[in-house]
Amino acid sequence: xxxxxxxxxxxxxxxxxxxxxxxxxxxxxxxxxxxxxxxxxxxxxxxxxxxxxxxxxxxxxxxxxxxxxxxxxxxxxxxxxxxxxxxxxxxxxxxxxxxxxxxxxxxxxxxxxxxxxxxxxxxxxxxxxxxxxxxxxxxxxxxxxxxxxxxxxxxxxxxxxxxxxxxxxxxxxxxxxxxxxxxxxxxxxxxxxxxxxxxxxxxxxxxxxxxxxxxxxxxxxxxxxxxxxxxxxxxxxxxxxxxxxxxxxxxxxxxxxxxxxxxxxxxxxxxxxxxxxxxxxxxxxxxxxxxxxxxxxxxxxxxxxxxxxxxxxxxxxxxxxxxxxxxxxxxxxxxxxxxxxxxxxxxxxxxxxxxxxxxxxxxxxxxxxxxxxxxxxxxxxxxxxxxxxxxxxxxxxxxxxxxxxxxxxxxxxxxxxxxxxxxxxxxxxxxxxxxxxxxxxxxxxxxxxxxxxxxxxxxxxxxxxxxxxxxxxxxxxxxxxxxxxxxxxxxxxxx
Amino acid sequence: xxxxxxxxxxxxxxxxxxxxxxxxxxxxxxxxxxxxxxxxxxxxxxxxxxxxxxxxxxxxxxxxxxxxxxxxxxxxxxxxxxxxxxxxxxxxxxxxxxxxxxxxxxxxxxxxxxxxxxxxxxxxxxxxxxxxxxxxxxxxxxxxxxxxxxxxxxxxxxxxxxxxxxxxxxxxxxxxxxxxxxxxxxxxxxxxxxxxxxxxxxxxxxxxxxxxxxxxxxxxxxxxxxxxxxxxxxxxxxxxxxxxxxxxxxxxxxxxxxxxxxxxxxxxxxxxxxxxxxxxxxxxxxxxxxxxxxxxxxxxxxxxxxxxxxxxxxxxx
Ligand SMILES: Nc1nc2c(ncn2[C@@H]2O[C@H](COP(=O)(O)OP(=O)(O)O)[C@@H](O)[C@H]2O)c(=O)[nH]1
Ligand SMILES: [Mg+2]
Numbered sequence: 001x002x003x004x005x006x007x008x009x010x011x012x013x014x015x016x017x018x019x020x021x022x023x024x025x026x027x028x029x030x031x032x033x034x035x036x037x038x039x040x041x042x043x044x045x046x047x048x049x050x051x052x053x054x055x056x057x058x059x060x061x062x063x064x065x066x067x068x069x070x071x072x073x074x075x076x077x078x079x080x081x082x083x084x085x086x087x088x089x090x091x092x093x094x095x096x097x098x099x100x101x102x103x104x105x106x107x108x109x110x111x112x113x114x115x116x117x118x119x120x121x122x123x124x125x126x127x128x129x130x131x132x133x134x135x136x137x138x139x140x141x142x143x144x145x146x147x148x149x150x151x152x153x154x155x156x157x158x159x160x161x162x163x164x165x166x167x168x169x170x171x172x173x174x175x176x177x178x179x180x181x182x183x184x185x186x187x188x189x190x191x192x193x194x195x196x197x198x199x200x201x202x203x204x205x206x207x208x209x210x211x212x213x214x215x216x217x218x219x220x221x222x223x224x225x226x227x228x229x230x231x232x233x234x235x236x237x238x239x240x241x242x243x244x245x246x247x248x249x250x251x252x253x254x255x256x257x258x259x260x261x262x263x264x265x266x267x268x269x270x271x272x273x274x275x276x277x278x279x280x281x282x283x284x285x286x287x288x289x290x291x292x293x294x295x296x297x298x299x300x301x302x303x304x305x306x307x308x309x310x311x312x313x314x315x316x317x318x319x320x321x322x323x324x325x326x327x328x329x330x331x332x333x334x335x336x337x338x339x340x341x342x343x344x345x346x347x348x349x350x351x352x353x354x355x356x357x358x359x360x361x362x363x364x365x366x367x368x369x370x371x372x373x374x375x376x377x378x379x380x381x382x383x384x385x386x387x388x389x390x391x392x393x394x395x396x397x398x399x400x401x402x403x404x405x406x407x408x409x410x411x412x413x414x415x416x417x418x419x420x421x422x423x424x425x426x427x428x429x430x431x432x433x434x435x436x437x438x439x440x441x442x443x444x445x446x447x448x449x450x451x452x453x454x455x456x457x458x459x460x461x462x463x464x465x466x467x468x469x470x471x472x473x474x475x476x477x478x479x480x481x482x483x484x485x486x487x488x489x490x491x492x493x494x495x
Numbered sequence: 496x497x498x499x500x501x502x503x504x505x506x507x508x509x510x511x512x513x514x515x516x517x518x519x520x521x522x523x524x525x526x527x528x529x530x531x532x533x534x535x536x537x538x539x540x541x542x543x544x545x546x547x548x549x550x551x552x553x554x555x556x557x558x559x560x561x562x563x564x565x566x567x568x569x570x571x572x573x574x575x576x577x578x579x580x581x582x583x584x585x586x587x588x589x590x591x592x593x594x595x596x597x598x599x600x601x602x603x604x605x606x607x608x609x610x611x612x613x614x615x616x617x618x619x620x621x622x623x624x625x626x627x628x629x630x631x632x633x634x635x636x637x638x639x640x641x642x643x644x645x646x647x648x649x650x651x652x653x654x655x656x657x658x659x660x661x662x663x664x665x666x667x668x669x670x671x672x673x674x675x676x677x678x679x680x681x682x683x684x685x686x687x688x689x690x691x692x693x694x695x696x697x698x699x700x701x702x703x704x705x706x707x708x709x710x711x712x713x714x715x716x717x718x719x720x721x722x723x724x725x726x727x728x729x730x731x732x733x734x735x736x737x738x739x740x741x742x743x744x745x746x747x748x749x750x751x752x753x754x755x756x757x758x759x760x761x762x763x764x765x766x767x768x769x770x771x772x773x774x775x776x777x778x779x780x781x782x783x784x785x786x787x788x789x790x791x792x793x794x795x796x797x798x799x800x801x802x803x804x805x806x807x808x809x810x811x812x
Contacts (some may be wrong), residue, residue: 101697
């Protein structure tokens, strides 16, 4: 059935009894998805239509929509994009500037959908939406086909670990529902997607505006298409989790309400844990056993990825915020050099030799970024690069002052992800995904002459901030410790 | 807490509590993560507490997040002097029962200049007694982070807001230049005088809130449950008529009817709905077939599209 031109906000009788329906929806976590693609391809209209046809738009909101739509289009339908473009500047300019999160459900499942902006200028907001999504709906205007911005968004979505794509060939109504045109675009996209390693693609011819193949099928105008509608595809998609990998608990805070209790609070970022498990605290490497998993409701006998818990260990170990408690038999990588892919999100780009803050989980540390190469979106090739401009996708080396702890992003979407913060502006300037550890510190040879200095931390910080130091960072080995321990170590050398 | 909990509900909860379903569990986990992150990263956090259902859920999550410790920050109630009497009674009870630190702030200028919703109109009143008042309270406490119970499904500009929403020293929100917020990695770096508003309930919907209240047996103000109450009809809203300061206008009559509230705020600006929902089950069933949004009962949101964004830019929560 297709939606008629006289869509209103009337509430249709619900088919399943309310209680049963609610139960089905809540049996799983909500599916998180984004819409992406070039400007004006119909992203906001599509989500507006999804909300409308799943009855997520209430009467008063519909009345506001009708009022704000002003002169309606030829079809007499309201401007569904106004349900999403909630900022004044967006409504004035008729574009999407920032990501909007909306919520809807069908009788099978609930969804969190992020509507992202198409303009290249606002790529950072698209990346924000993509980072948490399980699935991407990539829109293409059937008349225009695949554009550079379509490729950029597909690339970022795939870098950020999205494996399920819906290719929505939209505005098919404006091509006379032409099957050949649809197949041509699908062919073009599949060819491009191969270079990204994306293979799970459902292609759907669609009219977001008229609601064809969104919630209701478009058979009346496209008898040649017998595939699923968008909603059918979304209902079958899978949500990802980090449950099958090693146990990871990035420590957010230490809870010490009294002398007798010390618990480590955080959200399990991978695997599972139960009392009796042996764990290692990183970076210190100390070993302990789990005695209890404490939550408000009860003492639990297990916790899995995603659970916010308080962990109690069997012995006094030194654990603080930013440390990671991990499974003893499946540890993450530690080291001071890593490789990563990043997306530069701000006009200043990413400067080589600048010391940024890197935040991953609850850990924040200084890092030096060395750009290696940049992706050319036109040719899909990587070419060497010394700095990365705004919206660039690049491969970089990360050099840390102190031990860093990561999994690859491929293995763990939480412990493999990070953001970069510019210490001058405090703004988030890049999102990054770890691809591996750098095996050797460049330049260090066994017999080269070395000097050990023991400095007050503040002086060391100043020296490390200098240009010269930064340029030779790869040659330096640094440990933080107490004055007493430093004296001991130097003493050992003197003997 | 029996005096502030609906009786029907108390009966319903006599059986032991089953575990949360995966949907609510995911929302709870996310909120607890945000609470802990803010508490660890900021020097002076505070939690905005408005006594409504979202605040009740927010408070419950805060207690869970820091258990077995105490909630490590104070609650701030920006009072206008025009709240429902039952709200204030409920608040005082909760603060005592849960051993919380509560700070109450009323804009002194409002009292001095006799600013009321009747004399100054809802827009100016809200501006002075809520927005300006909130800024005063946050400045006075030098808070660098303030938790709020706002949800993205409430309103179109909220749908655009980050979980850590950055504010300038004069509390302004710049919706065009929000920091990117990737994964669950929050950037809490700010300069002196700047602050963030943190929204642990960003991804919750109204139904989620009610289902969580039911699943977790969270006490809420009885005004949410239907009961025979006095009211007058004004500007198309049913306004509760129990406070002696409410003067009847020509043509208005005091009526009685079975009504309840979907949101709670200042009684002269909050419209009731006709409803027979006396239990949480009833409320949830009513909501699942509701045809209007919860904001409809609020006078301050009805001025124009984009009015919430304007207020937020000026420092409203
Ligand atoms: N004819 C037709 N117009 C559409 C369709 N989808 C979107 N549009 C129109 O395309 C324009 C841009 O849509 P919008 O949703 O703002 O695009 P966005 O920039 O991708 O969010 C609007 O005028 C829509 O009404 C469609 O399926 N058919
Ligand atoms: Mg848009």
